[in-house]
Amino acid sequence: MNFEEFFASALVTLKDEGNYRHFAELERHRGTFPSATCHNGPGEVTIWCSNDYLGMGQNPKVLDAMHEALDRTGAGAGGTRNISGTTHDHVLLEAELADLHGKEAALLFTSGYVSNWAALGTLCARIPDLVVLSDALNHASLIEGIRYSRARKVIWKHNDVGDLEEKLRALPAEVPKLIVFESVYSMDGDIAPIAEICDLADQYGAMTYLDEVHGVGLYGPRGGGIAEREGLMDRLTVIEGTLGKAFGVVGGYIAASAALCDFVRSFASGFIFTTALPPAVAAGAAASVRHLKDSSLERTEHQKKVEEVRRKLDEIGLPHIDNPSHIIPVMVGDPVKCRYISDRLLEDHGIYIQPIGYPTVPKGTERLRITPSPVHSKADVKRLISALEALWTECQLARQPIAAQ
Numbered sequence: 001m002n003f004e005e006f007f008a009s010a011l012v013t014l015k016d017e018g019n020y021r022h023f024a025e026l027e028r029h030r031g032t033f034p035s036a037t038c039h040n041g042p043g044e045v046t047i048w049c050s051n052d053y054l055g056m057g058q059n060p061k062v063l064d065a066m067h068e069a070l071d072r073t074g075a076g077a078g079g080t081r082n083i084s085g086t087t088h089d090h091v092l093l094e095a096e097l098a099d100l101h102g103k104e105a106a107l108l109f110t111s112g113y114v115s116n117w118a119a120l121g122t123l124c125a126r127i128p129d130l131v132v133l134s135d136a137l138n139h140a141s142l143i144e145g146i147r148y149s150r151a152r153k154v155i156w157k158h159n160d161v162g163d164l165e166e167k168l169r170a171l172p173a174e175v176p177k178l179i180v181f182e183s184v185y186s187m188d189g190d191i192a193p194i195a196e197i198c199d200l201a202d203q204y205g206a207m208t209y210l211d212e213v214h215g216v217g218l219y220g221p222r223g224g225g226i227a228e229r230e231g232l233m234d235r236l237t238v239i240e241g242t243l244g245k246a247f248g249v250v251g252g253y254i255a256a257s258a259a260l261c262d263f264v265r266s267f268a269s270g271f272i273f274t275t276a277l278p279p280a281v282a283a284g285a286a287a288s289v290r291h292l293k294d295s296s297l298e299r300t301e302h303q304k305k306v307e308e309v310r311r312k313l314d315e316i317g318l319p320h321i322d323n324p325s326h327i328i329p330v331m332v333g334d335p336v337k338c339r340y341i342s343d344r345l346l347e348d349h350g351i352y353i354q355p356i357g358y359p360t361v362p363k364g365t366e367r368l369r370i371t372p373s374p375v376h377s378k379a380d381v382k383r384l385i386s387a388l389e390a391l392w393t394e395c396q397l398a399r400q401p402i403a404a405q
Contacts, residue, residue, distance in 0.1 A: 018335030056248030069283035085276030112242030115252030118270025120145030177206035189327030217246025301374035317399035
C-alpha cells in the first residue's frame, strides 16, 4: 500500500467536499481582545468564534496571578500528580472548584476532554454491570469515555425525557445506571431539562453526570453553570467543567463527593499517567474562578451583547437557531458556501469566524458559530452584521422574514 498516496487522496476528498479545515495562525493581543493578528491571513482581525466567552484570558487578575506563580514556582509542575506534580496551587484550585459547585471535592485534569474521557472511562468500567444512558448529541469526549469503558451504552433521544424514561423503565431495577448529558449543547445552543432528568434519576435510582463546560462561568449567581442557576447542583452526582472557556485559561475538572473524586484519582489512567498542569496555569484559573464568583458584571454584559447580535441578525433576516443560550449558530446549510463566507469574512473584512461542518454537525447543517463577548464593541457588531449581509446576498442564500419594526 502506498501510504502517502492514501493520505493525500483522503485530504483531496475532504477538500472537494468543503470539509477540510484550515487553521488561522492567530496571535491575540493582550488587553485588546477580541483583536488579534492573523499571521497567515490579512493581518489585524476581530475574533468572533472564541470560547473565551467573557475575555477572562485577558483579565488583569488572571494574568497577575499567573505571573506571580511563574516567578514563585517556575514553569512546569515537575511530573504527574502521583509522583511530584501535585502543587499547592493545584490543591487551592480544586478547593475553589468544589466550593463553586457545592461539592465535597473536585479533581483537576489537563483538559475538559481528558476529564470526561478519564472520569467516565473509569466510573463506567469499574462499577459492575453499569448501564450508561447517553444523550444522542453528547460531545465526543463523553462518547469516547463511555466507549473506552466498554460498559453497556443506551442512547436516548436528545433532550427527550420521555424517551429517557422509556429506556430507564426497560432496565432491571437492580442494574446500576448512569445518565450522561450536557447543560448547554455547543453547536445548537440548546439547554438540557436538568430538573426533569434529575427527577427520573431519583425515580429509577440512577447516578447523573452533567457536562457543564459551556455553562460554567456564564450562568448562575457565582458562575456555577446552568445547574447553579436552576438550584440543582446538589441533585447531580458529578458536575464536569472546563477552565478553558469562560474561565479563560486551560484544564478540566470534575466536582463530586470526596469518595467519588478519590476513586477516580486512584484508578483513572488519564489522571495517573499525565503530567500535571503548570502551577502558573492553576493559579490563573483559580483567580478567574474567584473573580467570577464575586462579579456578575461580565455575565450581565455578555448577555446584553448576545441579545444585541441576535436582534441585528433578525433585522436583516439571517437565519440563526433560536435558543436560550449564548451561542448563535448562523445557518448556511452548504459546506462550500460556508467555507467561502468564512474565507471572505477573514480576507475582506478582517472578521474571523471558523465554519462548522461535518463531522462536528450533520451534513446540510453547516453553520457559522458566533460567540459574542462583553468585550466586542458596537462598532465590531456593526461591521460583522454589514459583512454577513453582503456575503449572504452574494451567495444567494435564503433569509428569514424580517419582523415588523
